[in-house]
Amino acid sequence: MKEKGRFLKKYRGNECLNCGVPLDIVDRYCNHCGQINTNKRLSLKDFFNEFFASIFSYDSRLRHTILALLFKPGKISKEYIEGKRVKYANPFRFYLSVSIIFFIINGLFIDFDGFRTEIEDQVTEGKKTFEEIKEAVPIDSIRQEIRKTEDLSEEDLALINKKLLDIEGLSSLSAKKTESKKATYYSQEEINNMNIFEKGYKLFPMYEDYHDRTGEKSAHRALADLKHEKSRLNRYIYHRVLKTNEIEENYGQEFFEFIFNKLPFIIFFFLPFFALSIWLLYIRRSFNYMEHLIFTFHTQTMFFIIIGFSILISKIANLNAFFGVAMLAFLFYLYKAMRKFYNQGRAKTIVKFLLVNVLFFILATLGSVLTIVGSIFIF
Incomplete structure (x- = not known):
């Protein structure tokens, strides 16, 4: 590698400026703390050169990580737990980076205000329709006429009255709501x-x-x-x-925006419980909990990548069906990853694949309920 800037030998010293460990002129970095062995004063050019160099250095690991995730399901998890970790990005940090990017991009396409407006318009239209029905059907007049009818039994009167209450609909609900709001005051x-x-x-x-x-x-x-x-x-x-x-x-707009903004961290804390369920499913295998967790983070990262691209393509090309194709692609990917990582036959992998998805939906449902309930108390 060609040396330039602060890496030139003429700027190297015999002692680390950070920790004081003795160094040789051939040492580019301190073997104790890792700092660059240089006496050159930092310039703007050197600062940006090192900044972009660090990006491209990470890009090498990023490239290996993405290629392994995309085209070799389960390989990155298997190699990572076997100790081949230098060429791959940290699974936990990489997952957080991808999930945050996913939710930022996804947030650009979610129109919470549009949803609220649509619901508001539907409610307004419903109230308008109800008022039109009330004007067309004089319920009070019908009740008076029914009371004058002598040949109707008590059961017939009760049934007709029930139907009239159903027609009243919103008015009846509004009356019940007002009645239910009568509260007792306490000292x-x-x-x-x-x-x-x-x-x-x-x-x-x-x-x-x-x-x-x-x-x-x-x-x-x-x-x-x-x-x-x-x-x-x-x-x-x-x-x-x-x-x-x-x-x-506001028809829950701000509440759902609040939950959506917390989803990356909610899912992050939810995944360890999902990894625990996989550990119980594979309890007879030699994998420990952390190795299951690494596999979980890798597959969930891939889920965000696949679904993220499907959302982009769906919005750009207006292909709503592409999301379903992406979900099927991820399920196939998950099966292949399980087969590679856990090294079991097709039959066992298919059975456990189905069980994993059932467990996922159970935990996701439970997590969603807890999230909504918790959000109500902290929103």
Whole structure:
């Protein structure tokens, strides 16, 4: 390699400037701390040369990693656990990099505002249709006429009344909702005698009713008006009321954006549990948990790469069916990766492949529920 800039021999010293270890003139780097052996003052040109050199150096590992992932399923995981790691990127760091890029690109194509507008338009159209039905069908007049009818049994009257309530639809639901919002108000002394669970389900409807009546958005002013302590729990519950109203007003747009922005880290913490399920599935094999985890990170990284490209192609070429093709491609890839990594026959691999997918969907469902519930408390 041709030496230039700060790597020239004329700039090398006999001692590392970082840790003080003695060096020879032929040493380009300190064998103790790894710093460059040079006395040359850093210039802008040297800085950018070393910056791009480090990128191309990483690019070599990046190229080997991507090629192995794309064209040799399971090979990179197998070689990594066997100790061939220098030419490959760290699986955990590489997964995080790819997942963040995937969600950034995917976020560019997801129109949360468009979804909210579409739902809002559907609700508006539904209300308009309902009002038209109410005008066309005078329900109150029909009820009065039915009451005058003498030859109808009690069962017939009940059935007709039920049908009329179904026609009323939104009006009936609205009445029930208004009725259900009648809340009991508690003094601070009564609150102090409640346990933590009682406070949760009794304070929320009370604060919600207060907010609906007053529109107060300041927890401090609301608690002062109610003569409640400005404790952390009271303020937290009132803030939950405000957030719940915001979700209803914008049809959940900000809430789902919040969850979407956290997905890369949620999935990252979810994968170790998935790796644990694979470890239990292959418990009779000699692989330890960390080796299963490495395989899991590699296959999940490949999932993001395949699905990411499918989304780009679908949006650019307007081919919605391409996403389904990409999912099938990934499933085939996963089967091949399992076959290569665990080195088992076709029959056993197919059975475990099916079990792995069942476990994945169970854990994904559980993870989704926990994510939504957790997000409600921290959003």
